[in-house]
Amino acid sequence: GEQVEQRPPHLSVREGDSAVITCTYTDPNSYYFFWYKQEPGASLQLLMKVFSSTEINEGQGFTVLLNKKDKRLSLNLTAAHPGDSAAYFCAVSGHTGNYKYVFGAGTRLKVIA
Amino acid sequence: EAAVTQSPRSKVAVTGGKVTLSCHQTNNHDYMYWYRQDTGHGLRLIHYSYVADSTEKGDIPDGYKASRPSQENFSLILELASLSQTAVYFCASSDKPGGSQNTLYFGAGTRLSVL
Numbered sequence: 271g272e273q274v275e276q277r278p279p280h281l282s283v284r285e286g287d288s289a290v291i292t293c294t295y296t297d298p299n300s301y302y303f304f305w306y307k308q309e310p311g312a313s314l315q316l317l318m319k320v321f322s323s324t325e326i327n328e329g330q331g332f333t334v335l336l337n338k339k340d341k342r343l344s345l346n347l348t349a350a351h352p353g354d355s356a357a358y359f360c361a362v363s364g365h366t367g368n369y370k371y372v373f374g375a376g377t378r379l380k381v382i383a
Numbered sequence: 384e385a386a387v388t389q390s391p392r393s394k395v396a397v398t399g400g401k402v403t404l405s406c407h408q409t410n411n412h413d414y415m416y417w418y419r420q421d422t423g424h425g426l427r428l429i430h431y432s433y434v435a436d437s438t439e440k441g442d443i444p445d446g447y448k449a450s451r452p453s454q455e456n457f458s459l460i461l462e463l464a465s466l467s468q469t470a471v472y473f474c475a476s477s478d479k480p481g482g483s484q485n486t487l488y489f490g491a492g493t494r495l496s497v498l
Contacts, residue, residue, distance in 0.1 A: 276425075302485060313473065314426075314489045359425060363485065371416075371477075371487055375425040 272297040274362050276374025284382050289347040291377045293360035296341065303336060303343045304361040304371070314359065317345070350381045386410065389474050389490035396497050402461040404493050406474030415457040416441070416475045416487070417449060426473065432457055433479075464497045471495070 276293045283289045302321060306314040318334050320327050320343075327334040331354070333346045343362075347354055360374040386409045396402045408415065414433050418426040428441030430449035438449040446468060448460040461468055474490040 304486070306489075313491045314487075316486060316488075319486055361487070370428070373425040373427075376423075378423075 272300060272362060272364070272370065272372045274360060274372050274374045276360055276377060278377060279375065280378045280380075282380045282382060283350050285351055286349050289350050289354070289379055289381070291345045291347075291358055291360075291379070293343045293362075293374045294341055295343070295362045295372075297362070297364065298338075298341065299364055300341075300362045302363045303334075304363075305334060305343075305345050306359045306361065308357040308359065308376075310356070317358075347379075350379075352381045352383050355379055355381045387474055387476050387488050387490035389472075389493050391493060392491065393494040394496070396461075396464045396495065398464060398466060398497055400464050402464050402468075402495065402497075404459040404461075404472055404474075404495070406457045406459075406490055407455055408457075408474075408476040408488075409455065410476050410488060411454070412476035412478055412488075413454065414477045414479065415451065416477070417447070417457070417459045418473045418475065419443065420471045420473060420492075422470075429459065429472075466497050469495060469497045 273296045304319050305317040307317050308314045335344045357376045357378050359376045361371045363371045388407045390405045416431040417429040420426050427443050429447050432438045432451040450458045472493045475487045477487050478485050
C-alpha cells in the first residue's frame with residue numbers, strides 16, 4: 271500500500287528564514303495531497319489541498335510544490351514567524367474508490383524569534 | 384464551517400476497563416474515521432465507516448471496536464483498555480474519498496491515559 275515519508279522530523283529556523291518540509295510517496299496513482307498544521311495540544315487544521323493536475327500552489331506565507339515525476343510534495347514556509355511553530359503533516363489519498371488518507375509522520379517546526 | 388465534536392476531551396481509564404469515545408459530526412458526511420496519534424508521531428487509522436450501521440477495519444484495529452449508529456455519530460470502543468492504548472484519538476469526517484470535495488475535517492481530539 272501507499273507509504274509516505276516525511277522529512278525532516280524536526281526543524282528549527284530563525285524568524286524571517288524559510289522552512290522546507292518534504293514528503294515522498296510511493297503510489298503513482300495518488301491524486302490528492304494535503305498539508306495539515308497542528309499547534310501544540312490542538313487538532314489538525316487544513317493548510318492546503320492540491321490536486322494531481324496542479325504543481326504550484328501559494329497560500330498565505332507558504333508555497334506547496336507537487337512533483338509527480340519524483341513523487342514528492344513539499345511545503346515551503348517563506349519568512350517564517352513564531353506563529354508558524356507547530357507540527358506539520360502531509361497526507362495523500364487516491365482517486366475514485368480509495369478511502370485511505372495516508373499521513374506522514376510529521377515535522378515539528380520551531381521558529382526562533 | 385465543518386464541525387466534528389468529540390467527547391470526552393480527556394479521559395483517565397484503568398487497565399482492563401471499558402472506554403467509549405464518542406464523535407458527532409454535522410457535516411452531512413458519509414465517511415467517518417478514528418485515528419490514533421502517539422506522542423511525536425503521525426496519525427494511524429483504527430476504524431472507519433462509510434454508512435450507518437457499518438464499520439470497516441483500518442490499519443491498526445486490534446483492541447478496538449467501532450460503532451456507527453447513525454450518519455452523525457461514530458464511537459470508538461476499547462473493551463479492555465491497556466497501557467499501550469494511551470494516546471490522543473482523533474475523529475474525522477469527509478465526503479466520499481477520491482471526489483473533488485474530499486477533505487478530512489478533524490475533531491479536537493481526546494487525550495486518553497490508561498493507568
